[in-house]
Amino acid sequence: MSDAPIADVAVDAEALREDVKSKYREVAVDPHGEFHFHTGRYLAQRLGYDAEVVDGLPDAAVESFAGVANPFSLGPLDAGARVVDAGSGGGFDSFIAAGQVGPTGSVVGIDMTEEMLAKSRATAAEMGLDHVEFREGLLEEMPVEDGWADVLISNGVINLCVDKRH
DSSP, X not given: OOOOXXXXXXXXXXXXXXXXXXXXXXXXXXXXXXXXXXXXXXXXXXXXXXXXXXXXXXXXXXXXXXXXXXGGGGOOOOTTOEEEEETOTTSHHHHHHHHHHOTTSEEEEEEXXXXXXXHHHHHHHHXXXXXXXXXXXXXXXXXXXXXXXXXXXXXXXXXXXXXXXX
């Protein structure tokens, strides 16, 4: 492994965001389409999510899931915890977090894609999850008060950020 400094690579942040929005807009609108990555219940099973928990979720809560890992494999969240789900997409991890923290906890999902936000908000309302909220925002400028969260979860979206150093 080299100790050489990492070279800066010129990336158009706005163009990258628009490309990401375009791809995840498709996943929200046509979750059963063909993508270069797995989605939905099949992916959740592959990543080791608790089948009983996933089976209990409505299709709308699972079908647009496009994560890369299972943040809950590290252990369950505490009841009453305040959780931020960075890059919440269709809300899958937020809904699982909501079940773990219970009604005394709070979950705030943050996403930049209008279609994913519309889907996650509608699904949360359908599920009666009053302690889950979805906000529009970027990870570089999360719309959450400093120090509010007990736990931050993320499922691959940091890979899609331009500036990973900050």
